[in-house]
Amino acid sequence: MSKPNELELLADLEKISYQERYQCKTTYDVFCHAQDGYPTNIAIAEHLTATRDEVAKELTFTHLVKKINQTANLYKTFGVERNDVVSILLPNLTENHLSLWAAQAVGIANPINYLLQVDHIVEILNEVKSKILVTVSLDGTTELGKKVHEIIARVPSLEQLLVLDSRHGEGSNEQVTVTDFNLAIAGQSSERLARSSQPKGDDIAMYFHTGGTTGRPKVAKLSHDNISFVVQVYAGFNAYHGNSAVLNALPLFHVFGVIAASLAMFCAGRTVVIMTPEGFRNPNTVKNWWYFVHKYQVCWFPTVPTIISVLLQQPDEELDLSCFKHAACGSAPLPIELKLSFQRRFNCNVTNGYGMTESSCVVARVLPGYDVEGVSVGNGIPYSRVIAAEVIDNKISRVCNANEPGIILVKGPNIFQGYLNESDNEGAWVDDEWFNTGDLGLINDLGHIQLTGRAKDLIIRGGHNIDPQIIEDALMAHAGVLQSVAIGQPDAHSGEIPVAYVVVKDPQQTTAVELLLHCQTYINERAAIPKRIDILDSFPLTAVGKVFKPLLRNKATEFSVNALLKSHHITGHVSAEFDPEKGQVVHIQLANIQDKEKVATLLIAFPVLVNYTTL
Missing domain, CATH: 3.30.1340 (Histidine-containing Protein; Chain: A;)
Incomplete structure (x- = not known):
């Protein structure tokens, strides 16, 4: 009997409903399932330095789930209820996992990029009305500690501050109560939460900020149904890897690092190796990456295009890497030559998936045992629907034919519950049921999706989204600027970097150097400051007078x-x-x-x- 094609395989899978196929309805269910099925397996191996002689701090699934229960019970003593928000401002640490999953068990988790400028962090915390903040310390000599002091003063909803290091201010002040995280959870019950206290599938599990690293935050609402569904699909896709450990250096404030690279691995009883609090920003992580692949006999790891490029530049070592077979690339488009070079050098298979915060991490993946041509991101995941369409006034005017480019629209159990601020939902949904990804692409006869561009003008720098309007608005605030356009310039390291083109009143009076200094003053987020500004006499225009980007x-x-x-x-x-x-x-x-x-x-x-x- 011949092997079914991808569409036939997906149709066969969907003969059983996903509610029947996947038993975990919440993220808390995932951990209960892991504790019951793999009690003595190592869940987390934490490396703080990633030096080769470092002994990892390990937690079995039994101990991990007990600590999650203790953390959840601590939150309850602080009065956290189902719709209350626990924000997490931590690097990659075991405590990040405890905070994140316990918050979802009793309330709503809100992981935040701790590298953001403090103004943006404050905006997010006020948007979600955070009740508890978990962070490292109040040490005012550190960059994060300084941010925390400002956060306390500017976020009125904040009641509790949980810190990993309490030497710099445990106790109470006028704004918040400061508590030592690890000491406090140690005194709580580690028993499984009563069924009546556990979340339900339609409860909101996480608030993820999205839509760029600058400007007013857009907060996406992800339900337990959304996340647990994606986790079980992803775990199933990776079942053929067995129970090999996974190196995770992706940030735990990003859906890829949290959902695909962590929770889906826990669901299958696999070890997640935390590669330093700083992840890929720690030089040891990349320098010793292949050593740890060999040490943990890693079969598969998740990564991003910039890291694939960096790993290619590492010198050869006398290491047996025959264990390593697969890499999953995400967060940004993967250049075909980069993919092929990595595959040739390491004798492995690299697949490029596609997803976003609003899809609970995953829209499409290459199905196990199947190949795709070029830079295709594979098929839409089971039980979801992905189409390319022409869209006029938020209505589908026509679904595109096979291999015909259009706007990528998606719907399914992976699609989020909308944005927290209702105004952000305007224009996000087409025909009131399809989420508009803002990406352009085409879909072939086998359902393979190839992304060809972006309808949205986001600049993707190293996997982080930057709204070009923030740059353009800052430049337009300069008295000498008549027009400004910001775009992403291809870059070997970051994929794209922001650059800007401007038309000025008087080129003798307004220079590119002056405008760069202006941007450094008026753009809060460092990542969004353009790397280059080019002054032009005029912009190319479309027939209707719009800038032809x-x-x-x-x-x-x-x-x-x-x-x-x-x-x-x-x-x-x-x-x-x-x-x-x-x-x-x-x-x-x-x-x-x-x-x-x-x-x-x-x-x-x-x-x-x-x-x-x-x-």
């Missing part, structure tokens, strides 16, 4: 590639174009065709398709 993206791409060639003393002519089916394409005419291999290596991490000719 594809030409500016081409210009930025040409600048980036030319700069790279020049820095390596390679002569060539570069031109860029945007192809709606292929994405950003770069044509390079080389003076010496022998430079092609060198250029291909230099451009391996660029999110572009490259064509070569000779001058």
Whole structure:
């Protein structure tokens, strides 16, 4: 009997409803299931330094779940009820997991990027009306400690502060009560929560901030149903990896690190190895990555394109890496040459998935045992629906044919419960049932999805979203600026970096250097400060007078590639174009065709398709 194609496989899976197939209805159910099924398995192995001689701090599933119960009971003593919010401002630590999952057991968890500027953190905390904040300490000599002092003064809903290090201010003050996290949970019951106290599937489990690292926060509401569904689908997709450990250096304030790389692994009784509190920002994490792959006999790990590029640059070692077979890439588009180079060097399979906060992490993945062409992100996950469509006035005017580009719309049990602020839901839903991803793509006859661009103009820098309007508004606030446009420029390390083009009143009076200094003053989020500002005489316009951004993206791409060639003393002519089916394409005419291999290596991490000719 022939192997079914992907659509046939998905249809066969869906003959049983997901409610019947997946028994865990909440994230708390996932942990109860793990404790019952894998009580002595190591759940977490925590490395604080990732040096090769470091002994990890380990927790079995039995001990992990007991500590989650203790943390949940502590929250209850603080008066946390089902709709109260516990915000978590922590690096990657065991305590982050305890805080996160316990908060969902009795209330709503709100993980926050602790690297954000304090103004943005305060906005998020006030948006969600946070009752409890879990963080490292009140040490005013640290950057995070300084932020916490300002948070206390500016977030009136905050009642309790739980700290991992209480040496800098345990006790009470006028605003909040400060408590030592680990000492406090130790005194609580570790017994499983009574059924009446446990969450239900339609309860909100998490508030994730999204929509960019700058500007007013958009807060996505993810239910227990949403998360537990995705977790069980993802665990099933990875079942063929067995129970091998997983290295996780992705941040625990991001859905990829929390849901796919952590909870889905716990669901299957697998060990999650915490690779330092700083994750990939710790130099030891990358430097010793392959050592730990060998040490833990890792079969599969989750990563992002920038890290794949960095890992490719690590020197070879005498390590047996035959255990390593698979890498799952997410957060940003994966360039095809980067994928192929990684596969060749490490004799592995790299799949590029697709998801977002609003899809509880996953929209599409390559199905186990199947291959896709090029940079396809695979099929929509079981029980969901993904289409490419023409959309007019928030209505589907037409569903696109196979291989015809359109706006990607999704619906299914993975799709979130909307944004906390009702105004953010305007325009997010098409025909009142499809979530508009803002991405452009095409879907072939097998249901394989290929992303070709973005309808939304977000700049994705290293997996973090930046709203270009924040940059444009800051530049327009300058008296000498007439027009401004911010776009993402291809970058080998970050995927994209923000750059801006402006038209000024008087080029003799207003310079690019002055405008960069202006941005540094008026843009709070460092990641959003443009790396380059280019002053133009005028902008390219569409027939109706709107700025034609594809030409500016081409210009930025040409600048980036030319700069790279020049820095390596390679002569060539570069031109860029945007192809709606292929994405950003770069044509390079080389003076010496022998430079092609060198250029291909230099451009391996660029999110572009490259064509070569000779001058």
